[in-house]
Amino acid sequence: MASLLLFNKPFGVLSQFTDAEGRETLARYIDRPGVYPAGRLDRDSEGLLLLTNDGQVQHQIAHPLHKLPKTYWVQVEGEPDKSALQALRQGVRLNDGPTRPAKVKVISEPSLWPRHPPVRARKSVPTTWLELTITEGRNRQVRRMTAAVDHPTLRLVRARIGTWGLDQLQPGEYRVERLHLPKAPFKASPRKR
Incomplete structure (x- = not known):
């Protein structure tokens, strides 16, 4: 077993x-x-x-x-507009080729534990939380995807793999x-x- x-x-x-x-x-x-x-x-x-x-x-x-789908809660810098979200949904081009389409939506900040050290905060730059689901696992893929649409990842939490959460x-x-x-x-x- x-x-x-x-x-x-x-x-x-x-x-x-x-x-x-x-x-x-x-x-x-x-x-x-x-x-x-x-x-x-x-x-x-x-x-x-x-x-x-x-x-x-x-x-x-x-x-x-x-x-196997992997779902992440991603805190990104800035506020992604519809075109940035659509680009993630269609798949973005990275230096190792295009990604598969992702599922993505804006979410409220999830109820999480404090991170040590905390994420750096800048008063002049807002942040947004996304729920992003991908079906591939390239090196640092989610971070590279959000950077490709000009919204760098500040915090990345994997919430689910397949049916396991x-x-x-x-x-x-x-x-x-x-x-x-x-x-x-x-x-x-x-x-x-």
Whole structure:
């Protein structure tokens, strides 16, 4: 039986268990042998990170082929207008090619924990919260997408991956779910002559 660990990754924590430079890692929060991240979340991002003890589950969650939707709450600088939102919905061109279309809407500030250190605030520049859902996972993709429409990301919290959500998990907390997966179909290897 596969285990899936839903972890609320705090700001500043690497999505790995060891680091040669001594930065904070998952090892400080998770003392369960045999689980590994199914995907990544940047050090300066917060929120849902899935870990599992099953390679098949890890592949199904992390591999771009499966297009598992990932939903983020994104605090951006400024107030995106209709054309900026439409550009995100259609897909924006990044230096590594165009993104797939995203779902995006303006939301009220979500009820979140304080971030340490806090997001820098400038009195002369307003901020806006977006809910952004993507189906790919390029390096720093959400940050690059919002920058491409001239609204840099100030805070990024992953709220959901597929059907799994943060719910009431606080930073550094996790819960474990058991998954009952069908076995992969057996493929006979070709006979040698």
